[in-house]
Amino acid sequence: MPVSPQRCLIVGPSWVGDMVMAQSLFMTLKQRFPLMDIDVLAPAWSKPILAAMPEVHAAIEMPLQHGELAMLARFRLGNALRGSAYDWAIVLPRSLKSALVPFWARAKVRTGYKGEMRYGLLNDIRPLDKSVLTMTVQRFVALGLPQGAQLLPQVPPPRLTVTDALRESTSQKFLAGKLGRLLALCPGAEYGAAKRWPAEYFAEVARHHVSQGGQVILLGSGKDAPVTAQIATTVSSSACLDLAGKTSLQEVLVLLSLADKVVSNDSGLMHVAAAVDTPVIALYGSSDPSYTPPLSEKAHILHLGLECSPCFKRECPLEHLDCLRKIPPQQVISLL
Secondary structure (H helix, E strand, C coil): CCCCCCEEEEECCCCHHHHHHHHHHHHHHHHHCCCCEEEEEECHHHHHHHHCCCCCCEEEECCCCCCCCCHHHHHHHHHHCHHHCCCEEEECCCCCHHHHHHHHCCCCEEEEECCCCCECCECEEECCCCCCCCCHHHHHHHCCCCCCCCCCCCCCCCCCCCCHHHHHHHHHHHHCCCCCCEEEEECCCCCCHHHCCCHHHHHHHHHHHHHCCCEEEECCCHHHHHHHHHHHHHHCCCCEEECCCCCCHHHHHHHHHHCCEEEEECCHHHHHHHHCCCCEEEEECCCCCCCCCCCCCCEEEEECCCCCCCCCCCCCCCCCCHHHHCCCHHHHHCCC
């Protein structure tokens, strides 16, 4: 790695939660090199998240779909970035294609973990010891340190910034400026059904909160709209507002910052909620909270640790989803 880098290109991850956790790397880099400019090459959807990270100098849009090779497009992008004269590039994904743009951009030092035959593309290849770096965020941060350096005792947790102006405008747009014991429910999980607490359980939590005089907002993408509609119909109250698919990612980020508490599956929105410093009740089923936990002291993790979990499957291979179904709504309600 360069002795005193001035310009660094980060090839960012393709998932919301991972992009949030990548901020811990950006924070570590700025602590080590306060004057360094950090540019992040990432999907277009991630721009609102990157805009909430003061460490990021510029977000550069990756004009390709996740998994798309498109060698010529990557070459053109890398060639266009040569004028930026990056003296360091850090590649967070472990695929071969993710290392192409920094190579063609002629970044002097190109750091990343051993992956899909990336010798030559990367000239600072690191071994990944998963027994030492047990968490995703640790693996990201380690790439910003000298090879072999001991990881910091505690990595800096992500902290997304939200302006008062954004809070006010978003509150007026969706909540008519009225905030009263606001509970945000995030019942989706992009990865698959094995990470989703049952919709009827979320509905029971929502009904309880509304009965106690609180407000509920249901958040998620358009893909989550069927499940949020099911919850909203069951609750049947004007105090339960279904916003899935009706907001931008920036608006979701702000709404999560306005909430008094968030109940979420292990998802990207769980990580966003933790990063805007809102107390989170995080529900883990097929995934592992020791691997990708919400990075906040205000988070409360519910995880049964059954013999069959974590399986990391998209669908429950045993077809019972006990890892989530056996977390009763009352347990969540007791934490509100």
